[in-house]
Amino acid sequence: MRFQRSRAAVLGAAVVTLALTACAPTGQPANPGVAASYHDRSVTNSTIDGIYQAWVDDTKGQDVANRREILTVELLRDDLLAKCKELGYPVPWATAKSYANSWINFKGLTGGASDEMISATQGILALYVVAYTDPTLASLKEISEKVEKSAVVSPRSGVYSTDALLSTVQTAMKSADQQQLGPQFSFTEMQNVSAFADANVSWFDRG
Numbered sequence: 001m002r003f004q005r006s007r008a009a010v011l012g013a014a015v016v017t018l019a020l021t022a023c024a025p026t027g028q029p030a031n032p033g034v035a036a037s038y039h040d041r042s043v044t045n046s047t048i049d050g051i052y053q054a055w056v057d058d059t060k061g062q063d064v065a066n067r068r069e070i071l072t073v074e075l076l077r078d079d080l081l082a083k084c085k086e087l088g089y090p091v092p093w094a095t096a097k098s099y100a101n102s103w104i105n106f107k108g109l110t111g112g113a114s115d116e117m118i119s120a121t122q123g124i125l126a127l128y129v130v131a132y133t134d135p136t137l138a139s140l141k142e143i144s145e146k147v148e149k150s151a152v153v154s155p156r157s158g159v160y161s162t163d164a165l166l167s168t169v170q171t172a173m174k175s176a177d178q179q180q181l182g183p184q185f186s187f188t189e190m191q192n193v194s195a196f197a198d199a200n201v202s203w204f205d206r207g
Helices: 002-020 045-058 067-087 093-106 115-133 138-150 162-178 182-192
Strands: 034-038 041-044
Touching: 034 045, 034 067, 041 045, 041 067, 045 067, 045 115, 067 115, 067 138, 093 115, 093 182, 115 138, 115 162, 115 182, 138 162, 162 182
Parallel strands: none
Antiparallel strands: 034 041
16 A cells, blocks of 8 residues: 555656656577567667667666666657657656756766667656556556567567566566655666566577
8 A cells, every 4th residue: 555655646746847847590580680670660789789888888887777678668668658748748858868867866976868878768757657657557558568469579688578567667666665766766767677578598688
């Protein structure tokens, strides 16, 4: 019960704040160098590497997303951003930039966020908004199931799973609540969300 009340409080404050402001294996059905593709967008291994390095550089290694977490947000981001706009809580670049810079300060660091970190933060914020505006996670489940059905993912990263996504989102929400991060920084726990389960092969990338 405490978690439910805290989550509602975080949502209310978050809405106000937002308003103010690697090659494919043999036989893999994706182009070499593509980690995953969904609709008209491909997420390349070099894109993931670039985002990973941005987290390393911008947070001085203090808060770094792994490959699966990065790929999860990149696959979901366009649909999540569209859903935020539909809900009346859009997450524009300027808002993402402000939150990314605050994230760096939260870690006790100085300097501005890179474009790669801002872009990643935009997707993480969108995930946060969609999750907290619908505590049942039904909206997020619907978005994820479309990705699960249509995305082509290299088995290097495992198997896309909506169940895995929802489980890690719930874990992130509980973690934010337990740490009492509040509406300003609860969204940072969404960086730890992953929609990938282990593939039944010996060589896939858990990183």
